[in-house]
Amino acid sequence: MERLGLLLLWVCAALVASSSRPSPHAEAPGCASETVPLSFLTEEMQLGTSPFGSLWPLPRSVRLSPGRLHLAPRRFQIVHGSGSSAGPSCSLLQDAFRRYYEYIFGYSRGHHYDKTLPSEAELTSLQVIITSEDPECDKYPDITSDEAYQLQVSEPTAVLQAGKVWGALRGLETFSQLITEDEYGSFSINVSEIIDSPRFAYRGILIDTSRHFLPLKTILSTLDAMSFNKFNVLHWHIVDDQSFPYQSVTFPELSAQGAYSQNHVYAPTDVRLVIEYARSRGIRVIPEFDTPGHTQSWGKGQNGVLTPCYNGKHPTGTYGPVNPILNSTYDFMLKLFKEIGTVFPDDYIHLGGDEVDFSCWKSNPNITDFMKKQGIWFTYPKLESYYIEKILDMVSFLKKKSIVWQEVFDNGVKLLPDTIVEVWIGFLYQEELRKVTSAGHRAILAAPWYLDIISYGQDWKKYYSVEPQDFFGCKSKKDLLLGGEACLWGEYVDATNLAARLWPRASAVAERLWSEKNVTDIADAYNRLAEHRCRMLRRGIPAQPLFVGYCRHEGTDQ
């Protein structure tokens, strides 16, 4: 990484992008045209190094000068700049300053090598200035959070400006990525100027704590790695058929009976810790309580919530999806979602709604009677819609907004205007995006980023090559796509392999969702990502290798 200074003159991030593929149907007639940045490449790409060092995801605009500034760990400080609306009372930033100081200097072999030669220019501080009146120190991030920042690195002080703390967090990460350590433990940074903001507002990671329980430290460590990649949503698929690890205060029997064991439970304090750890990294926590399917574990601790399955006239003793015909179901759900809405501060709750198996509903004579009365006999998707609409209304009544899997939209459920549809089915997902957005709904894309599906080789390139807006629709429709998610479902994943399976494969998604559309040069991405992966390793994330090679610090840090 120390090679960076030797290589470059002023280069602009947009210049790297020369290979963005034309989108065959990106523009519909009658849509306002988009401005496409000019792209050209001034320098030959050198194998093994990127002009942008190890920056990941690539910022919107990067200007690096050949001038290098030395950093002396004992002297260097990250401080609140004058004029900032945030100060020492902003513990979110105070914590971040400490954390990034440690990330920058904490792994050095030549600890506190502070000798700056008189001839060397030195950077003595990073001043962080929050420019808007309310820095949002004590708020939770949301879909509208401002993550933009500007970073100016020049002698003797670097300045990071952001409207809110969220942009400051992203800028601190970028600043830390600019600093390199040479073989003698000496730190330096290029004189540089960065202007940055995300392309998409929703950049998520889905974890699944039902198929396998994930220990708290695994979740916290995932949040660390997410912040290194500028992800901002943890989609916590917390319960499912296999287990119910969420400990409810209102219905403690749900986890007492439905968790794998009493060691495999998230107590209220655990959940609070995850939410606060995430918040302090600018990450939202959106819980998913998937119904009416995927609920086998719910039935263990809550009698009557699931549909009894029948064989002819007799119950079989097994259960199907949530029972949608009982008032008791909705009483229970209201109380549960009221708790969930209080425990999880995010505006959104993910309500699931995917993969409902109708066979048990079909077998149950009471369900059949009910449907006859409702006039929806034999149309089980309608019954599902009947249920989901009630849950959507309930969540709305609780002053929360909903995210649902695409089936809910496909089944024609009346969605509220603020409901977000998550597209997950791989087959024809662009067509689904077109349908959802042309119906005026906002969408999140997960389909091409199911990271639990593994294969031999560098599959990160496949994730990287997805263009999320590559669906039919004019700009106003494309803007309804809020972002996407890398999903790591838990059937074959637990604490033993989560980190190595997620990183750096999810990093490919991170850059796709943060960086400009034209940042598509796979060779440059490889070079930066290989370095970024080594940095994750240094910071304690056992991210797996992209391909052959080595990291300078490995072995000592693993």
Add this chain to the structure above:
Amino acid sequence: MERLGLLLLWVCAALVASSSRPSPHAEAPGCASETVPLSFLTEEMQLGTSPFGSLWPLPRSVRLSPGRLHLAPRRFQIVHGSGSSAGPSCSLLQDAFRRYYEYIFGYSRGHHYDKTLPSEAELTSLQVIITSEDPECDKYPDITSDEAYQLQVSEPTAVLQAGKVWGALRGLETFSQLITEDEYGSFSINVSEIIDSPRFAYRGILIDTSRHFLPLKTILSTLDAMSFNKFNVLHWHIVDDQSFPYQSVTFPELSAQGAYSQNHVYAPTDVRLVIEYARSRGIRVIPEFDTPGHTQSWGKGQNGVLTPCYNGKHPTGTYGPVNPILNSTYDFMLKLFKEIGTVFPDDYIHLGGDEVDFSCWKSNPNITDFMKKQGIWFTYPKLESYYIEKILDMVSFLKKKSIVWQEVFDNGVKLLPDTIVEVWIGFLYQEELRKVTSAGHRAILAAPWYLDIISYGQDWKKYYSVEPQDFFGCKSKKDLLLGGEACLWGEYVDATNLAARLWPRASAVAERLWSEKNVTDIADAYNRLAEHRCRMLRRGIPAQPLFVGYCRHEGTDQ
């Protein structure tokens, strides 16, 4: 696992096997017939538990009685039994006793819960008796090592009998697998009798330390896990194109120039440690120094060893395989292999010989001249054979035996009678086994067990379902198949993901190579393997999950 005692009467291991598929061409006319054990199943298989608890790989004969004996950690001892030819001076066994005491009792939450109720029967010791005159305490294991053992567990003392220490090591592992801990931290074991020996003598794991360097502790931890699975060969693919981490005393420049860095080197003490750590677990270490291809890294520290490639009349500055036409090549190889033969005590050295790219040889006019003189113009496989035969003779002269990849056999190289051919190409590997064995050569099978090739789902079942002897040939030919290897090539594997990628997938191969041919019940295997995987986790190996579920100790031990 405490459910075991409730379930079973006397059951014999062979009884589980009821689904071994008929082999369409297993018996050739005129071959002596094999005796096939009778197989039948007396009890319904219960989902989630195996009649054989967590035994893995399944011993040849297991008789479990319902009687349970309590073990009190403070009183229980593993000791040399009277009449044993080994005693306290046998440090291999002393270490193993300590190690297995720790594996059995060391992870308990209820440490030293020693209260045995007066009504409970107690097991107070395991007596280990080596029956042959020479226990081989200070020897290295080899292809002929006796790994058979018998284990009798009854009140008040269990007795483990083995001809050699190698069998005792296997028996200690089995003994440890019979002991269960209940929720209150109380240990017990079924009264039982086990007679066991391996089906195949060669049961290997290939690791690759060239594509990625593996820290010493990763290798040692792999040896631990191998011993839990009764593997007995570490095939150490130590150098390749990408890097040369083996530090040679004779040619120190090989690693000084050819390793990724000086932190990515195995010094002589490291190699000695690996060999001794392996020996004390009954594991052979077979180094592979693959030539004439896969040698790019050799050229960095040894001028002239590689073939200069040409463009017309001019050298391009790039290099191809080892240069087979220079005497200096053979002088160098003799010195290097002499060192290797001294450093690695095993009888065998793996000489590689795979995937030689002829294009550079073809480009080089000196090679062309030489071939013309030898009368092998345009037949490059012959040139390769010319080279390999010299290396084979050299290794034989050094009193070592050779293993080669299948191309060496395919190219018609004159093999010495004791040379072993390793079959690795997936396409028609059974036909290759037929060819190799009908030519009278001994073989090792790797082809169906390339564990670096990953895919979604439970691929262990695929590895488990391989029948190695399912090739055409009579018994005497089939007996030439010594065993097999699970290969974890290193292109996408380093310390971050090695353990989770190898275990428990390689465990499937372990049982296939150790247990009887008719042990093929995949449901029973699943139940035992899930428990075995939890045990590996307890012992510090982050083996990944087979499927959904949990381990009782996870979270506390990870």
